[in-house]
Amino acid sequence: MNKGYIQYEELFSYTKKVLEKLGYPNAQADITAWTLVEADARGVPSHGVSRLPFYESNIKSGFVVPKEEPEIVYETPLSLVVDGHNGVGPHIAKFSMTRAIEKAKNAGAGFAAVRNSSHFGMAALWAEMAPAQGYIGMAFTNTRICSIVTFGRERILGTNPICFAIPTSGKTPFVLDMATTTTAHGKVEVYERHKKPMPIGWCVDENGKDTSDVIAFQNLYRTSRFGGHLFLGGAGEELGGHKGYGLGLFVDLMCAGLSMGTWSRDTFTKTGGCAVANFFGAIRTDLFGNASEIAQHVEWILQEVRQSAKSEGHDRIYIHGEKELEKRVESLATGVPLDEVEWKMLDEYAAKFGFEKISTGRI
């Protein structure tokens, strides 16, 4: 695969232009383009510009209505409930998390439950708005169905990521941004392209049994509602699959439950739209004493973890979030990496909308 690099700003303005052509108003296009380019810059291409065709198809299906604005339907000094009216996910996420942080600034903690949103990109982008203010951040979302609960066989939950972000006195905050499922569907597709058996613990078949047969699994996944992704810990209880399932369900209850919104199973319907639900939170660390001393204590713990003994064949222990933020620094210096498929997709949008192909930014 030819891998090319493109300047961050160039990719951003091109992506924004495409989104505007897809019907995104300026503010929505701006925040969404930022979300996508940040993901590519951080080495998380599953949430990068490769999502553009998915966003386009969501509009065509009537799942997302880009011009809709989020509405606050309930509010207290510590909290708000937002109806996103199936507008643009990153726009709704920024709106909601900004207000949760304002409430934390005034009251000590702030929480937002959101219904009727759409794909908001990397959860980390919203959670880490809190440590940027010195606060603890949370961002959860339910998603389109893909996963199987313990002792189940029907896809009823999503990847349901949770993200917790904690301020440190070091270079980067602690940012745990994780799908509660074992792996992303993109990784299954890689195994499909290479016709390689998948690891046991990723997926189960239509009977809820472990499977490594990626071809059979993908056929099933495309044509039936049975078989799907496993939560962290895999099938059954021996490796803790019931715990991963619990985390995924917790996310749905915090998002759809508190917002009186739609749970994963019922998202993406003709009548209801995307209708994904989110939960955001911000908690001031000076609720617990001197914020700067706490940040130093947190960083000291992380430093001790980094310096602990490494396993055979490894010379580094990572703290959550630092890999992505180091990659971002690299991408800003040397360009954002895009693969052949992504270039092709971007060039096709140029042809479709009568743009110049990106050229100046190609590195």
Next chain:
Amino acid sequence: MNKGYIQYEELFSYTKKVLEKLGYPNAQADITAWTLVEADARGVPSHGVSRLPFYESNIKSGFVVPKEEPEIVYETPLSLVVDGHNGVGPHIAKFSMTRAIEKAKNAGAGFAAVRNSSHFGMAALWAEMAPAQGYIGMAFTNTRICSIVTFGRERILGTNPICFAIPTSGKTPFVLDMATTTTAHGKVEVYERHKKPMPIGWCVDENGKDTSDVIAFQNLYRTSRFGGHLFLGGAGEELGGHKGYGLGLFVDLMCAGLSMGTWSRDTFTKTGGCAVANFFGAIRTDLFGNASEIAQHVEWILQEVRQSAKSEGHDRIYIHGEKELEKRVESLATGVPLDEVEWKMLDEYAAKFGFEKISTGRI
């Protein structure tokens, strides 16, 4: 194994009597006995009366000083920081969670960060104090070291459980109470007794490599600081081990970080005592609208999950917490189950302290 049953009240009063003989003041003995008997009644014997010798040895080692009272060292309308002075864990947990809930009652949300506590028993017991008031509850704790971080080989974190509890309109709240490690050490000991190979994904050896050799592992575990338990998702990243490690580390940062306390690695030392750290939280659900409608919506989602299609060989999908609370109902009706080892231990305390052996309560 002869399994016997004992009346709940009988086991409670006997356990309390033992704790008083071990030096626990009345209030500390009362809440600790309740904690232990509740665990046995709920079918979680790892946190039941079998802990008595562990509690005794903690006192003898000077890790726990039963008469110490928790002290509030910092406080805001939403939060408190507690120094437990290495007193009795359940006593400190009840003290802290009670105050977090009071703060939630008055302010909407309440949080407690605790340092210098000791083993507090099942996390669920503290988190579920919140749904009993209609609130969301959280209880996290770090623990004595046992676990290995991704790409590490040295035990530096604990089992670091997290518990989230959410009120429902059904018979039981949603209570996710999970060690962030894959499995409890008690399960490793069962494999050791039966000389059976452990499942891959539970533990790694001194080089940080997967192992199923339970005998070699246990020798290592008893004599060195290398090799130990894996977090949910196992070794490496393929099955998401970095996510489980992230959850375990998150717990340590919320507990030890926010309380300026001791992180897992440095707990249980001659100079510092047990010094485990906790985090408790309570959030009112009426921050998000009508609490009763929200509880009904949550219960409806759970009901849909219960009724979804089952995998081959299974006829029930569990919601987190219901297995334990159903077992509790059974134990209250027919007695709390104790195994031979537990009976023997209880009888030995009778001999040691000159009590009557339990007899009336044996069913």
